[in-house]
Structures are given as structure tokens and as C-alpha cells.
Amino acid sequence: MKSSEVIARRRALLVRIQTEGAEAAYGAALAVCQDAKAPAPARATCATTILRAGGFLNAREDHAPKEPHEMTPSELTARLAELRSSSGRAPEDTGESPDVFD
Secondary structure, three states, rough: OOHHHHHHHHHHHHHHHHHHHHHHHHHHHHHHHHOOOOOOHHHHHHHHHHHOOOOOOOHHHHHHHHOHHHHHHHHHHHHOOOOHHHHHHOOOOOOOOOOOOO
């Protein structure tokens, strides 16, 4: 088998894993969660798996503000105004030198 064929087959398999496999895994985990006769640890594990896959267990990261290098100029301006208003400083530049002890 040629290396280009191997790469193509791996890509196709990866697509199936990310679609069909993920759907099957979700269905199986959901079935365990909904089965009242399933052992409690199995239900808890499946519930955690579903929540983790859905991004609910790392929600703190989702609400974190963007880093300055990720912001557009208008987002930077808005964030600076927000920070200045929360610190009690005037929104426009006062012309004073910044003080490291403020």
C-alpha cells in the first residue's frame, strides 16, 4: 500500500471516529446515565464524561477575557476603558506619567 493511500485511509478513519464514534460514545454514555438500574459509579462516570465533552467542566476558561494579543483595536480600547472605570481613573488620558504604585 502506498503512503498516500495510508494517509488517506487514516484521514477517513479519523473523520469517522470524530463523527460516528463520538455519536456512538455519547449515545452509550447517555443510555447509562438514564438507566436507573445502572450502578451509581457508572452513571456518575458517564455524566462526567458527557459534561466534560460538552465543555461544561472547563466553563471557567470559556469566560476568561481575551489576552491583549488576541484583541482587535476596538476590543483593546473597550477593555482599557473598562479597567480604568473599575479603578476609578478617568476614561481619557490625563497626560500624567503612569505611577507604578497606583
